[in-house]
Amino acid sequence: MVSILFxxxxxxxxxxxxxxxxxFGVWHQDSIAYVSILKFFRGxxxxxxxxxxxxxxxxxxxxPFLALPLSFVMSYNDAIATxxxxxxxxxxxxxxxxxxxxxxxxxxxxxAISYASAAPNLKFGTxxxxxxxxxxxxxxxxxxxxxxxxxxxxLETSVLGxxxxxxxxxxxxxxxxxxxxxxxxxxxxxxxxxxxxxxxILVVSAAIPLVWSQVVGYxxxxxxxxxxxxxxxxxxxxxxxxxxxxxxxxxxFYLTLPFAFLAFFTIDDERFKTMCEILLAVGVILMLxxxxxxDRLTFLAFPxxxxxxxxxxxxxxxxxxxxxxxxxxxxxxxxAVIIMATVAxxxxxxxxxxxxxx
Numbered sequence: 001m002v003s004i005l006f007x008x009x010x011x012x013x014x015x016x017x018x019x020x021x022x023x024f025g026v027w028h029q030d031s032i033a034y035v036s037i038l039k040f041f042r043g044x045x046x047x048x049x050x051x052x053x054x055x056x057x058x059x060x061x062x063x064p065f066l067a068l069p070l071s072f073v074m075s076y077n078d079a080i081a082t083x084x085x086x087x088x089x090x091x092x093x094x095x096x097x098x099x100x101x102x103x104x105x106x107x108x109x110x111x112a113i114s115y116a117s118a119a120p121n122l123k124f125g126t127x128x129x130x131x132x133x134x135x136x137x138x139x140x141x142x143x144x145x146x147x148x149x150x151x152x153x154x155l156e157t158s159v160l161g162x163x164x165x166x167x168x169x170x171x172x173x174x175x176x177x178x179x180x181x182x183x184x185x186x187x188x189x190x191x192x193x194x195x196x197x198x199x200x201i202l203v204v205s206a207a208i209p210l211v212w213s214q215v216v217g218y219x220x221x222x223x224x225x226x227x228x229x230x231x232x233x234x235x236x237x238x239x240x241x242x243x244x245x246x247x248x249x250x251x252x253f254y255l256t257l258p259f260a261f262l263a264f265f266t267i268d269d270e271r272f273k274t275m276c277e278i279l280l281a282v283g284v285i286l287m288l289x290x291x292x293x294x295d296r297l298t299f300l301a302f303p304x305x306x307x308x309x310x311x312x313x314x315x316x317x318x319x320x321x322x323x324x325x326x327x328x329x330x331x332x333x334x335x336a337v338i339i340m341a342t343v344a345x346x347x348x349x350x351x352x353x354x355x356x357x358x
Contacts, residue, residue: 134172162204
């Protein structure tokens with residue numbers, strides 16, 4: 001029975017619904033701005049009343065736009081949180097599908113559970129923000145690039161890829177990691193899309209957010225300058241705050257991090273290269289990000305870290321099941337114990353401030 005559960009996507013998705021509902025609609029400092037954008041889309045506020053003309057959130061219109069029809073039947077807050085709950089479930093499902101393609105059913109199950117219970121997702125995934133949808137788009141786009149775009153190198157798929165990446169950037173600009181990843185794959189992979197297809201993807205994916213930025217009158221360069229001016233003048237990222245960056249990694253991944261390190265040294269070469277390419281792509285964004293390191297940014301590395309952590313947990317359970325005294329429990333039961341420990345750690349750590357039901 002335990003083995004059957006470990007091979008299914010259904011339990012992680014149900015678990016994601018539970019985690020999402022019990023951390024639903026948390027209010028943060030920037031939440032008012034997303035509500036203002038939704039009001040503007042509703043025609044309930046002018047540009048001046050919405051007060052977003054000089055705020056970078058207007059570059060992230062996807063979540064408020066999707067919340068628009070829901071806002072007619074529920075509050076603005078709940079409409080945004082409900083959209084984010086949908087993204088949260090989709091992100092969990094695609095974490096499962098992505099990991100399954102790379103490492104198999106059992107590891108996919110553990111990876112998806114780890115995603116649904118990750119501290120940044122509990123804090124920000126279904127909050128009145130766009131971080132959770134940004135994570136979900138990241139794993140959806142990675143899945144598309146690796147298992148659709150690289151298999152079907154035709155014009156239509158390239159155009160679709162460009163559109164999806166453009167929408168991802170309009171969900172949250174951290175989706176730019178996918179473009180960097182795509183360029184890395186193009187440089188190092190033998191079986192890769194043609195230069196013409198790459199140009200199409202880059203042009204389409206860049207055109208969509210750039211056209212939107214022109215429509216709303218707020219540039220991505222202005223957004224970066226806003227980050228440089230945030231709190232204190234100048235760059236405040238990992239290059240000048242390495243210790244803070246290391247702490248943010250621990251807060252982003254908690255108990256999954258040591259298991260990821262374990263698997264990093266045991267995974268086969270082909271998958272090792274893919275994980276390194278993901279980490280490099282995310283690392284470029286993290287190093288260039290102008291504000292100080294924090295867990296919700298460092299968590300962008302989850303498409304590599306969580307599958308590795310899940311593989312490490314599977315390996316650890318196998319080792320424990322063969323040890324004296326510990327062999328009293330089967331491997332699957334040890335794996336269940338490790339999963340429950342990681343879920344408990346993040347839920348306990350985030351309970352006081354972030355637990356909230358509709």
